[in-house]
Amino acid sequence: MAGQIARPMNIKEIAAKAQDFEFNQFIAMKYWLRTADTLLREAHIYEQEENDQQAYLLLMRYAALVAEKLPLHPSAKDPEYRKGIKDLNKTLPGVLDALTALKPRITARYDAWERALERRRDASMALSYERSRAESQTEFPAASDPAVAGNTTTLAAAENSELAVKLAHKEIRRRDAARRGPRQVGVSEEEEHERRTAGIWDDWEAALSKDSSTQDEDEVRRNMEASRRRMDGAHDIVPDGVRSRNTRPRPLPIVPRSGTQYRYPSINRSQPYSYGETPESRNISQVPEYTPPTPPPKERFQDQMGDVPPPRPEKAVPALPPAEAASPKAPPTFTFRPSAYLENGEPLRTVFLPQGIRQEFLKYAEPNTRRNLETCGMLCGTLISNALFISQVVIPDQKSTSDTCETTDDAAFFGYCEKEDLLQLGWIHTHPTQSCFMSSVDLHTHCAYQMMMKESIAIVCAPSKNPSWGVFRLTDPPGKQAVAKCRNTGLFHPHSEDNIYTDALKPGHVFEADGMEFSVVDLRT
Ligand SMILES: [Zn+2]
Ligand SMILES: [Zn+2]
Structure with missing residues (x-):
């Protein structure tokens, strides 16, 4: 079966979206410092959840805000903000490293999607050239929300709030324990990382297996299992959140926190620097695919339709080649879909x-x-x-x-x-x-x-x-x-x-x- 192939976003699209925010100089500097801090925290969470596209977007936006916008603020030179701004600037090298690490993963996933689409078109063409051409124009509109684009395992909050609550309790407790507990003797850094980032899917399944008494939960479980079977069988691209632990490079810690101080990520010396410079001399102009601001997207209708194409009837097409990247047992995590939209369509x-x-x-x-x-x-x-x-x-x-x-x-x-x-x-x-x-x-x-x-x-x-x-x-x-x-x-x-x-x-x-x-x-x- 052909299955659904949801469209991920490419680097250029995500970068353009990252630039699409309003910097208002009349908003007090203290709020902009908080905004920067919030962006970085959110990016860190998405990065740990392996939601590469959204992590990339938020880090790009953070870099643009800190390096380009904040210096333009009327209070940028005020002594009371000097330390706050300096602290933010110190995070930039680590943020650039994280962007550099995320970029090839996003590109590989997008390329895999394009190749899969190409194969599917070739296969369809053997049956009907005209149908294939019509599909290619309507089936995959440009995705606009990097948090869910390309992800086939999204959940609606409205139908799953009971499970969302369970998930939140477990995850909040896990993060609390990870934050408060110092590394145990005998636990390697690798193992600790695994413990810290592992397991939303595992938690989800555990929560269900312990208490699956209600009909809703059974239904959600069936949906999730069906999604997973589709992932295992018919997909040849890897959505965000697929945990191929054996093959995937360990995510970079962007901003591990300790007490009330920022702790800056150490720079990986074994990584080649693409511009042949020292990390200290790199600057914002070298953020990958940095593009000028673009006008706000007019995608309201498409946003309301969601990024995942609606189910289509099965077609008799030749079987696709075996999956390229998805390891058979890699369980996908899931992502909550947005539940409403701003008047501008965001x-x-x-x-x-x-x-x-x-x-x-x-x-x-x-x-x-x-x-x-x-x-x-x-x-x-x-x-x-x-x-x-x-x-x-x-x-x-x-x-x-x-x-x-x-x-x-x-x-x-x-x-x-x-x-x-x-x-x-x-x-x-x-x-x-x-x-x-x-x-x-x-x-x-x-x-x-x-x-x-x-x-x-x-x-x-x-x-x-x-x-x-x-x-x-x-x-x-x-x-x-x-x-x-x-x-x-x-x-x-x-x-x-x-x-x-x-x-x-x-x-x-x-x-x-x-x-x-x-x-x-x-x-x-
Ligand atoms: Zn007013
Ligand atoms: Zn009031």
């Missing part, structure tokens, strides 16, 4: 929000609420298999009024995130007496967060009103752009657009996850 990854997290936060906020004072908390969590899981509300030091709430010790909060390896995925705050809406000040605060991460959400709790809560994001466009260019700092001021923000809860990209563990951490002093 995919939004799913955000899983633990049920009950809001009520728990309200308990901490209650003394303030009684005195008609707002309370705010940061929604923190992590990235697993292309989905975002909120696992903590961190309440930083703050000063508040009846209509505002401002954090006062960002360094302590960032230090905590660094130590716990947390990503900031949004924020939550109370309106003690007002209704549930985004005030002008809320919109400006959230704009910075949404610049940092497009999936970032704002939860507003209005315990005395109905509705008593909402999950929001700015529209993009026009909301994000309108707020970003607004210079008005007043508490309540109008913006030029009507539809400045929108609901983000399902059918948006946020799903309430029943049974998802969470905690509230109060950093207030």
